Amino acid sequence: MKEFLFGNLTLAALPHQWFTIGGTISMMLGGLLTIVLLTYFKKWRWLWGWVTSTDPKKIGIMYIVVASLMFFRGGLDVGLIWLQQATSVGASHGILSADHLQQVFTAHGDIMVFFVTMGFLFGLINIIVPLQIGARDLAFPFLNTLGFWLYVAGAILINLFFVLGGDFAATGWLAIAPLSELQYSPGVGVDYWMWSLQISGLGTLLGGINFIVTILKMRAPGMTLMKMPLFTWTSLCSMFLVVSIFPILTVTMGLLFLDRYFGMHFFTTSFGGNAMMYTNLIWMWGHPEVYVLILPAFGVYSEIVSTFTRKKLFSYTSVVISAIAVTVLALSVWLHHFFTMGAGADVNAFFGIMTMLIAIPTGAQVLNWLSTMYKAKIRFSTPMLWFLGFIVTFTLGGVAGVMMAVPPIDFQVHNSLFLVAHFHTMIIGGALFGIFAGFTYWFPKVTGFKLNERLGRYAFWLWLIGFFVSFIPLYILGFLGATRRLDHYAASTGWQPFFIIAAVGLGIIILGALMQLTQIAVSFFQRKQNLDTTGDPWDGRTLEWATSSPPQHYNFAIIPKVSERDAFWEMKQKGLSKPTNYEDIVMPKNTPLGIYVAVFCFLIGFALVWHINWLAVVGIVGALFCVIWRTFDENTEEIIPASEVARLEAEREQNG
Amino acid sequence: MAEHHNSEKNIFGFWVYLMTDLIMFAVLFATYAVLRNQTFGGPGPKEIFNLPYVLVETLILLTSSFTVGLSLLAAHKNSKTQALVWLGVTFLLGVAFLTLEISEFRQLILEGHSFQSSAFLSSYFALVGTHGLHIFAGLVWMGILVYKILVSGLSQGSVRKLTLLSLFWHFLDLVWIFIFTIVYLMGVI
Amino acid sequence: MEVANHPGVNLKNYLIGFTGSLALTLASYFVVANHLLSNPLAILTIFSFAFLQFSVQLIFFLHLGKETNPRWKLAIFLYTASIVLLVMLGSLWIMSHLSYHLNSHQINNYIMRDEQFKK
Numbered sequence: 001m002k003e004f005l006f007g008n009l010t011l012a013a014l015p016h017q018w019f020t021i022g023g024t025i026s027m028m029l030g031g032l033l034t035i036v037l038l039t040y041f042k043k044w045r046w047l048w049g050w051v052t053s054t055d056p057k058k059i060g061i062m063y064i065v066v067a068s069l070m071f072f073r074g075g076l077d078v079g080l081i082w083l084q085q086a087t088s089v090g091a092s093h094g095i096l097s098a099d100h101l102q103q104v105f106t107a108h109g110d111i112m113v114f115f116v117t118m119g120f121l122f123g124l125i126n127i128i129v130p131l132q133i134g135a136r137d138l139a140f141p142f143l144n145t146l147g148f149w150l151y152v153a154g155a156i157l158i159n160l161f162f163v164l165g166g167d168f169a170a171t172g173w174l175a176i177a178p179l180s181e182l183q184y185s186p187g188v189g190v191d192y193w194m195w196s197l198q199i200s201g202l203g204t205l206l207g208g209i210n211f212i213v214t215i216l217k218m219r220a221p222g223m224t225l226m227k228m229p230l231f232t233w234t235s236l237c238s239m240f241l242v243v244s245i246f247p248i249l250t251v252t253m254g255l256l257f258l259d260r261y262f263g264m265h266f267f268t269t270s271f272g273g274n275a276m277m278y279t280n281l282i283w284m285w286g287h288p289e290v291y292v293l294i295l296p297a298f299g300v301y302s303e304i305v306s307t308f309t310r311k312k313l314f315s316y317t318s319v320v321i322s323a324i325a326v327t328v329l330a331l332s333v334w335l336h337h338f339f340t341m342g343a344g345a346d347v348n349a350f351f352g353i354m355t356m357l358i359a360i361p362t363g364a365q366v367l368n369w370l371s372t373m374y375k376a377k378i379r380f381s382t383p384m385l386w387f388l389g390f391i392v393t394f395t396l397g398g399v400a401g402v403m404m405a406v407p408p409i410d411f412q413v414h415n416s417l418f419l420v421a422h423f424h425t426m427i428i429g430g431a432l433f434g435i436f437a438g439f440t441y442w443f444p445k446v447t448g449f450k451l452n453e454r455l456g457r458y459a460f461w462l463w464l465i466g467f468f469v470s471f472i473p474l475y476i477l478g479f480l481g482a483t484r485r486l487d488h489y490a491a492s493t494g495w496q497p498f499f500i501i502a503a504v505g506l507g508i509i510i511l512g513a514l515m516q517l518t519q520i521a522v523s524f525f526q527r528k529q530n531l532d533t534t535g536d537p538w539d540g541r542t543l544e545w546a547t548s549s550p551p552q553h554y555n556f557a558i559i560p561k562v563s564e565r566d567a568f569w570e571m572k573q574k575g576l577s578k579p580t581n582y583e584d585i586v587m588p589k590n591t592p593l594g595i596y597v598a599v600f601c602f603l604i605g606f607a608l609v610w611h612i613n614w615l616a617v618v619g620i621v622g623a624l625f626c627v628i629w630r631t632f633d634e635n636t637e638e639i640i641p642a643s644e645v646a647r648l649e650a651e652r653e654q655n656g
Numbered sequence: 657m658a659e660h661h662n663s664e665k666n667i668f669g670f671w672v673y674l675m676t677d678l679i680m681f682a683v684l685f686a687t688y689a690v691l692r693n694q695t696f697g698g699p700g701p702k703e704i705f706n707l708p709y710v711l712v713e714t715l716i717l718l719t720s721s722f723t724v725g726l727s728l729l730a731a732h733k734n735s736k737t738q739a740l741v742w743l744g745v746t747f748l749l750g751v752a753f754l755t756l757e758i759s760e761f762r763q764l765i766l767e768g769h770s771f772q773s774s775a776f777l778s779s780y781f782a783l784v785g786t787h788g789l790h791i792f793a794g795l796v797w798m799g800i801l802v803y804k805i806l807v808s809g810l811s812q813g814s815v816r817k818l819t820l821l822s823l824f825w826h827f828l829d830l831v832w833i834f835i836f837t838i839v840y841l842m843g844v845i
Numbered sequence: 846m847e848v849a850n851h852p853g854v855n856l857k858n859y860l861i862g863f864t865g866s867l868a869l870t871l872a873s874y875f876v877v878a879n880h881l882l883s884n885p886l887a888i889l890t891i892f893s894f895a896f897l898q899f900s901v902q903l904i905f906f907l908h909l910g911k912e913t914n915p916r917w918k919l920a921i922f923l924y925t926a927s928i929v930l931l932v933m934l935g936s937l938w939i940m941s942h943l944s945y946h947l948n949s950h951q952i953n954n955y956i957m958r959d960e961q962f963k964k
């Protein structure tokens with residue numbers, strides 16, 4: 001009976017280590033505090049409005065908030081890793097056990113990729129893409145809220161072992177088989193890993209479908225594909241990658257689930273299973289995933305360079321072609337992650353060459369940005385600084401990448417810290433700097449006031465310097481032979497000074513992150529001085545600047561007509577005309593069904609982690625019921641009458 | 657106009673979803689192809705597949721793919737009864753297909769060739785079983801749609817859902833062509 | 846009779862699709878069941894029949910390519926088809942290489958060592 005009710009979840013599984021107990025207590029206190037505050041300030045209704053919202057701007061903000069929280073969480077992991085590696089040398093064994101450190105490594109990688117970078121990007125895309133293409137909402141507003149809440153459900157599930165105990169996967173962020181099989185990882189860690197990513201991955205997939213349809217079918221009249229802003233273009237490319245690779249991830253983890261849950265034999269060491277198939281499939285997802293992260297960042301840079309030089313981007317067409325080329329090539333290079341695992345020379349040569357080819361379109365984009373800056377009057381505002389930081393770090397990381405694309409070199413540095421330094425250069429220097437640039441650039445659009453420039457500059461320099469101090473030692477350590485995921489090394493290696501320098505670098509990065517928080521707080525309290533009343537604080541070029549900051553719920557009172565690239569710039573050249581008569585606007589209603597479905601999906605994941613079969617059935621039936629309920633609802637839209645639009649616009653006019 | 661635009665968006669979005677589903681099946685096919693010979697000393701495809709039985713399954717599914725088209729055609733001509741009759745026929749054919757498939761699985765397991773016996777059998781059950789799960793989902797959807805049409809007639813919304821359902825059902829038959837060819841026919845060659 | 850706004854939904858198309866698919870299914874069945882052809886040729890034949898039937902159903906059941914411009918459905922289908930080929934052929938190529946060079950026992954040991962994991 002007890003087993004039926006609770007599956008494998010027993011009292012013994014509950015937290016009993018200092019860090020899990022601490023996690024549990026702080027989370028419970030945090031939750032309690034939130035409830036008290038919400039009740040005291042009577043904000044429950046306000047919260048409900050956010051939770052059930054189908055407005056992509058609100059959903060985007062929520063993505064960014066959750067991603068920031070997860071950034072903090074992932075950052076804690078980094079702190080533990082650096083501390084361990086700086087101290088665990090010779091006779092000292094550092095602060096963590098080997099097994100616990102492996103769990104921290106796994107959590108760090110998964111959280112940073114799935115819940116931080118992806119979360120930030122989906123946030124930016126949600127807020128900006130509809131504005132850039134002159135749309136009022138997305139093609140499928142319900143799927144958007146559902147996708148967001150599935151992302152949140154995944155984020156909670158990956159942290160749940162803090163509260164409920166058990167452990168996390170000690171398998172590396174991709175849970176390579178056969179280590180992730182039941183035989184070698186009998187605990188619940190891999191199951192937490194699997195279901196957290198499975199659920200949030202489903203949300204990502206839904207988002208991918210949604211944005212493809214939105215961008216292809218809902219652009220403002222006159223905006224042909226070759227007139228789209230570049231952030232929209234690269235987001236479209238990124239979403240094409242999402243719909244191509246997330247099904248692969250779903251099935252791969254599904255097969256691992258069948259192995260672990262039903263005793264099947266896909267990746268096991270016996271009964272004919274083949275663990276290399278897992279490596280093959282997971283990298284078929286894993287490599288393009290990096291480009292899912294980097295492509296939207298490329299778009300952000302394109303927008304920023306062109307805005308802050310007040311010039312048309314140099315050779316728009318070649319930038320678009322490069323983005324598409326990166327998208328296609330990204331899908332055909334996955335084997336370079338396992339050059340060393342026994343493929344023959346011809347296979348390695350093919351994938352090595354494909355990998356090197358990616359450098360061409362990527363380099364072309366870098367040249368385009370630099371050419372745009374040539375002989376321009378550049379404004380060095382914070383977004384532009386992030387861009388310049390990106391150019392330096394990304395080129396460095398790119399060169400390291402091309403080195404490793406040569407199989408013989410890869411044999412030397414495979415799974416060394418050189419590799420770790422390379423991909424952190426790409427993801428921090430490429431994707432994360434792009435996110436920060438975009439965040440600063442579009443912040444006034446979302447909130448109506450600009451961020452403090454001086455503090456932004458401080459944050460940038462701290463991040464950039466901290467980054468180099470952290471990761472240059474890793475390149476060197478890689479050459480010296482230090483491998484990844486080390487929990488201990490001998491003093492005779494002489495590595496410790498480098499690890500200490502790297503830890504100091506991390507300290508500088510943390511200061512940078514704190515500076516960003518200060519920047520947001522200070523800007524908020526001084527917002528009166530920094531108000532953006534025009535809706536166009538940077539003298540922008542694309543449609544998101546054509547509407548007020550923050551935009552009305554319906555984005556545009558009148559859908560703009562587009563005739564040129566950089567549509568808003570053209571409009572400003574021709575002189576803006578005030579609209580006089582408005583039409584009724586149809587907008588999607590809010591719906592709580594997204595969060596309901598996500599709750600049921602969370603239950604499914606939780607139940608399958610602990611083998612509580614009845615709860616899994618409840619979850620499946622509940623989720624299906626909610627979805628079917630939604631299809632029966634024919635009344636999902638509401639009309640904002642023209643008179644109401646006119647009133648809102650006039651009100652905005654007065655306050656502005 | 658707005659309704660027409662919505663309907664076009666829905667169909668296109670559903671199409672993109674089907675494409676992601678196609679990639680899921682591609683991964684399952686690839687896994688099957690890689691693990692096909694890993695029988696771990698157990699029986700291979702030649703020993704366990706019953707070709708005439710599978711032919712019957714195939715023909716049933718193909719016919720149902722045809723009848724769901726007829727139902728959509730009737731709906732477009734605004735003939736509620738005809739649409740319902742063909743949808744009912746499709747439903748019954750789908751149930752027949754699923755029953756045959758389940759009893760095929762049952763037979764295999766009873767003979768001791770379960771999904772745990774070898775990598776080959778694991779990949780076979782996963783591939784064909786996933787297709788079966790899709791059929792099951794399609795049947796649930798069909799049942800709901802029949803109820804909806806009975807209650808509120810051939811509204812624009814119902815016709816749109818019927819269009820999506822027919823796409824889904826045709827898609828499942830498309831996948832089956834390759835299951836029939838790669839798993840069954842190639843298995844016994 | 847063609848229904849407005851829904852190109853391709855007509856009885857003629859469904860009949861062509863059904864009879865065509867039926868004929869192709871039976872043809873490949875008889876090739877295999879009666880051992881009409883020797884091995885490489887038989888596989889080639891049933892694969893050609895499968896792809897032919899695939900095209901027949903795409904055109905006459907799923908009405909692919911009949912939408913008005915821009916033909917996004919067709920474009921996305923072709924894109925997906927290339928990914929499907931990549932997944933299938935890529936996996937087979939890579940995996941055949943790996944199993945040629947290493948047996949599964951070696952592979953497993955190798956992964957465990959390569960990924961730095963301690964049992």
